[in-house]
Amino acid sequence: MIEKIYIYHTNDVHSHFQYWPRIHEEVTRQRKLHAARQESMFVFDIGDHIDRVHPYTEGTLGKxxxxxxxxxxxxxxxxxxNEGITLPHEALDKLYENAQFDCVVANLFAExxxxxxxxxxxxxxxxxNHTKIGLIGVTINFQYFYEPLHWxxxxxxxxxxxxxxxxKEQTDIVIILSHLGLSDDQRIAKEFPGVHLVLGGHTHHVLMNGELVEDCLLACTGKYGNFLGKVELHYDVEKRxxxxxxxxxMETMQLPNTIGENxxxxxxxxxxxxxxxxPIADLPYTLETDWYQDTELNQLLCSALTEWCQADCSFINAGLLVAGLEKGIVTEYDIHQICPHPINPCIIRLPGAVLKEVLAQTFNDPYISLQLKGFGFRGKVFGKMIYDQITFNGKGAAMxxxxxxxxxxxxxxxxxxxxxxxxxARFYPELTRSEKQFVVPEFMRDLLKWKLSNMFPLT
Structure with missing residues (x-):
């Protein structure tokens, strides 16, 4: 007897919910069809479903x-x-307390x-038909972020x-949920004979019909819910x-509209x-931002960074602030809208000779108009470099x-x-090689809230 087993999967949705009603509707519809045919069906997510760029995720801390x-x-x-290192320790520890599904991750532990x-x-x-499916989960080990979060x-x-x-000893079929990226998924297929399927994520790779490596099938749906993955396994029950x-x-944009999805x-x-x-602050005047110029608002954020980190100086890119703030009451929502990135402060210790080299690179920055994607950045362009407690005199070698x-x-x-x-990220290579400390769980917008609430307190 050949048993057909169906697996539906998503990965790296990143709180892009525009197609979520259709994904929900499709897996619900398929579940009814498979049940009518007496076929087994399972639905899995391979991580980064949450992203605090969305106010719903931010407001509920992923719940x-x-x-x-x-x-x-x-x-x-x-x-x-995104689940592992963009949430405070307690928030991740409570994230799944009401989950009606299993969270499988083999390489994460408490401190x-x-x-x-x-x-x-x-x-x-x-x-x-009593075929046993073993599911193992693994996630990428960004230890520099996990450790200060006490994981x-x-x-x-x-x-x-x-x-x-x-x-393998307990089951007939072995599946890995891998939030590691395509190259590591390929490595899993090569190094672990007997693994039948790797459902992948993290690097947002799109495998329209999967990829067969060493008799192991790899599958991934890209990002943002643009696709819903479907894997069909045919298993000979008698021969095991x-x-x-x-x-x-399945391209979710092409799935039928759901009733009331808007x-x-x-x-x-x-x-x-x-x-x-x-409410967090009461502005007596409008604070504008500009990706290509110094403004009071982006200078304010940069000075907040120096103060919070008790640093000698600081620098940021102006693109961190995607908009300005209007005069009057400023709320957490307003701050979230203008600084949506899950980006943390970082403290780096540099000898003066190295710092001078890095700052000279930033001053002649080729990235100012770069339409930056990834690395936690959720804005439009990189923007001009903004400095606090750093000044320049002259140009070139004489600067x-x-x-x-x-x-x-x-x-x-x-x-x-x-x-x-x-x-x-290798914008300035000396920084990647230097002694560093990531400041967590605060995001840059938390520093902005702190600074504004002190400068313009609510009356």
């Missing part, structure tokens, strides 16, 4: 996303870096090495080396053997707005740079505050 997954009948998820009660290294599902994340391949043999595997992607989306957005409708009014001492060690992007 609203869990409600959406519950309503759509998901069976299991793993976490991505003391114990496994949190909401995270399972694996889960076993059983079909109507311990380990090498995902070491976790797989431990758990794959155990799960997989006989066929195939994957397709109203659903508006309700989600309005709910987030209401949750963030908390002099001052920190707090004094010429840079090439031998002195300086504490510099900036954004996490510059510490891991």
């Amino acid at each position: 609203g996303n869990i409600d959406l997954l519950n309503a759509a009948g998901y069976d299991a998820v793993t976490i991505g870096n 003391d090495g114990t496994r949190p009660n909401w995270a399972k290294p694996y889960q076993v599902f059983e079909t109507d 311990k994340v380990t090498d995902p391949f070491e976790a797989l080396q431990h758990w794959v043999p155990i799960v 053997k997989m006989v066929e595997k195939k994957a397709i992607l 109203q659903q989306l508006k309700a989600i957005a309005e709910s987030g707005k209401q949750l963030l409708n908390k 002099e740079i001052y920190i707090n009014g004094e010429a840079i001492d090439s031998k002195q060690l300086y504490t510099v505050a900036t954004i996490d992007i510059f510490a891991f």
